[in-house]
Every structure is written in structure tokens, then in C-alpha cells.
Amino acid sequence: MQDADKEALANQRKEPEYSSLLKRMLTGEKLALAKLVTAVENDAPSVPELMEAIYPKTGRCYSLGVTGPPGAGKSTLVDKLIARLRAQDKIVGVIAVDPSSPFSGGAVLGDRIRMQRHALDEGVFIRSLGTRGTGGGLSRATGEVLRLFDAFGMDAVIIETVGVGQTELDIVDIADTTLVVLVPESGDTVQTMKAGLMEIADVFIVNKADREGADKMASGLKGMVELNDCGASDWKVPVLLSQANQDQGVDEIYEELNNHRDHLATHTSKGERRAKIRRRQFMEILGHRFVKKVEVLAREDERFRTYLKEVEQEDANPYRITKAFFQDEEFARKIFDSV
Ligand SMILES: Nc1nc2c(ncn2[C@@H]2O[C@H](COP(=O)(O)OP(=O)(O)O)[C@@H](O)[C@H]2O)c(=O)[nH]1
Ligand SMILES: [Mg+2]
Incomplete structure (x- = not known):
């Protein structure tokens, strides 16, 4: 199974739990809120889904x-x-x-x-x-x-x-x-x-x-x-x-x-202020998820590890290797397919 599929499956398993917590939180249950805060604090895999669901209520x-x-x-x-x-x-x-x-x-x-x-x-x-x-x-x-x-x-x-x-x-x-x-x-x-x-x-x-x-x-x-x-x-x-x-x-x-x-x-202007906030949030979320994705690749992807090995070499040039990475279409696909 692909990593992305595994992750999706794990999310699915967690989904009912989070969605019921979410419902309970929205009816004013503090314990449910506390659990969701912990999920956010731990940057749990379901957090993006969770935040997406609550966003309209903020x-x-x-x-x-x-x-x-x-x-x-x-x-x-x-x-x-x-x-x-x-x-x-x-x-x-x-x-x-x-x-x-x-x-x-x-x-x-x-x-x-x-x-x-x-x-x-x-x-x-x-x-x-x-x-x-x-x-x-x-x-x-x-x-x-x-x-x-x-x-x-x-x-x-x-x-x-x-x-x-x-x-x-x-x-x-x-x-x-x-x-x-x-x-x-x-x-x-x-x-x-x-x-x-x-x-x-x-x-x-x-x-x-x-x-x-x-x-x-x-x-x-x-x-x-x-x-x-x-x-x-x-x-x-x-x-x-x-x-x-x-x-x-x-x-x-x-x-x-x-x-x-x-x-x-x-x-x-409230609209202007909010637009600015949303723009910043978007950049932040994008950056965060990109970094997380790269971290997962660094941990789990064999081919990514060859880049790491290469960069560890005595005469390696991290800039050149980064350029090569960005030109590597397989990674572009891996990152964007499953973010
Ligand atoms: N002398 C004096 N002590 C204060 C005043 N306000 C707070 N403190 C004391 O300063 C200490 C640190 O307060 P705290 O609220 O924990 O500071 P924090 O680290 O900024 O959150 C505590 O012992 C407070 O009781 C004040 O107006 N005058
Ligand atoms: Mg304090």
C-alpha cells in the first residue's frame, strides 16, 4: 500500500472519533474541546480536516x-x-x-x-x-x-x-x-x-x-x-x-x-483585515503541510534518502542538490498528490 493510502486509511479510522468530538465540542462540552486542543497541540493527522470543518464557525x-x-x-x-x-x-x-x-x-x-x-x-x-x-x-x-x-x-x-x-x-x-x-x-x-x-x-x-x-x-x-x-x-x-x-x-x-x-x-475595514488574516493563514498552512510532507518523505522514502546520503558527502553542495530535488518530477508528484 502507498504511504498516502495508509495515511488516508488511518485518517478514516480516526474520523468518526474526531467528528463526534467536534459535535460534542460545538454543543459546549469542555472535555471534548480539551481533547481537540490536545490533537491540535500534537499536530495529529486529522487536524487539517478538523480545522477545515470548524473554520466557518470562527x-x-x-x-x-x-x-x-x-x-x-x-x-x-x-x-x-x-x-x-x-x-x-x-x-x-x-x-x-x-x-x-x-x-x-x-x-x-x-x-x-x-x-x-x-x-x-x-x-x-x-x-x-x-x-x-x-x-x-x-x-x-x-x-x-x-x-x-x-x-x-x-x-x-x-x-x-x-x-x-x-x-x-x-x-x-x-x-x-x-x-x-x-x-x-x-x-x-x-x-x-x-x-x-x-x-x-x-x-x-x-x-x-x-x-x-x-x-x-x-x-x-x-x-x-x-x-x-x-x-x-x-x-x-x-x-x-x-x-x-x-x-x-x-x-x-x-x-x-x-x-x-x-x-x-x-x-x-473588517473585510480588509480578515482578508489579510486569511492570506497569512493560507501561507502558514501551506508551508506547514509542505514541511510535514517532506519530513515524512525523509523518514519513509527510500529514494529521498539517496538525496540525504548525497548531501552528507564531503564535497556535497546542498544548493545544487536542492535544485535537483525540485527538478525531480517524481517528488513533485509525491508531494502534491497527497498533501
Ligand atoms: N510588587 C508587585 N508585585 C506584583 C504586581 N503584580 C504582580 N506581582 C507579583 O509578581 C509576581 C509575578 O507575577 P506573574 O503574574 O506570575 O508574572 P508573569 O510571569 O508575567 O505572568 C507574582 O508574585 C505576583 O504576585 C504588582 O503590581 N506589584
Ligand atoms: Mg505568567
């Missing part, structure tokens, strides 16, 4: 990205924001992403504790994602989990990520609004610029306002925001002080989030 929820250095108080703040959303009867999803950890262990355990009081709330669903199992595609997995949450019927999804200037997870591409949480210890504004936070922040928070240097940090950020304001956008990035652990300044943050959301609704 595009309704508001997504909020919360990023900043470790220990800035992101989870503490998220906990307080969940409370605000719940007070308005919104169904809330939280995705806690830790790109630095292969396991969704340490940091996320802290997150869980910080958000503990919401764990038993029917209207809150908290899930953590580490790099383990995601095939390196943490950004893909996060986007897909967000779409699952969206299809489930969440009104708002908060994505907490550790932002240390890494580009692995481009939260801006995923979230409607991006909140950057800094602390007085985060250093000067030059560092903030270097980390690229200026470009991604829709709202800046200086948390731990009880600490020395908070006002200075905030005014530095304000100056930077003004300088950066080149009129390209009508949105003026607010800089707010907070003490998340004391629930201080959180109402103002919540208000600005709503302002930004309204701003998006009135100032940007």
Missing part, C-alpha cells in the same frame, strides 16, 4: 494578546481581566504560551496558580501550550487553538506569551489587541525599542507601580510613543500604570481594551 471572538518579560505580572493581570469579562457574562478562553519551555511545566504552573480562582468557573477555559509536541510550530498551534476556542463560542480569548524579543511567536498576527506589560526593572526605553515592543503594542502597561522608577518608566514610554506617532494610525497608544496584584489600574486597562476594540471596528 471569526466572532475578540482576541487579546498579553506579552512582556517573565515575572512582569502578566498572569496576575490576566486573572483580573478574566474577572472583568466574567462580570459581563463573557465566556473566556486563556492560552498561556511559553516558547522557552519544551514542557508546559514550570512557568505555566505559576500561571495556573495565578488564575486558580477561575479554574472551576464554567465560563472560563484555561489551557497552556509549550513547545513540546507542536512540531516547532507554536505559532501554528496557538492560532489553531484560538480558532477552536472561537468555534466553541468564546467571546474573548486571552493569549499570554513571554515576550523577550523572540520572533517565534508573532502574537500581533494572532491577536486583535496586543498589551505589552513592562515593569520598572524592565530597563530603559531603548531596550524596549530594541525588543521590537514599540511596533507591537496597542497598549503599554507599567505594572508594579508600587516599585521605584515606575513613573519614570511610564513617562519615558509616553515620550517614545509620541515620537513614534507618525500619523499612520489614528490609534494613540496609551501608557498605563498598574498594580495588578492589588487590582489597581485594571479598570483603566479594561477600558482601553474596549476602546481599542471599538477603534478596530470603526477605523479598519
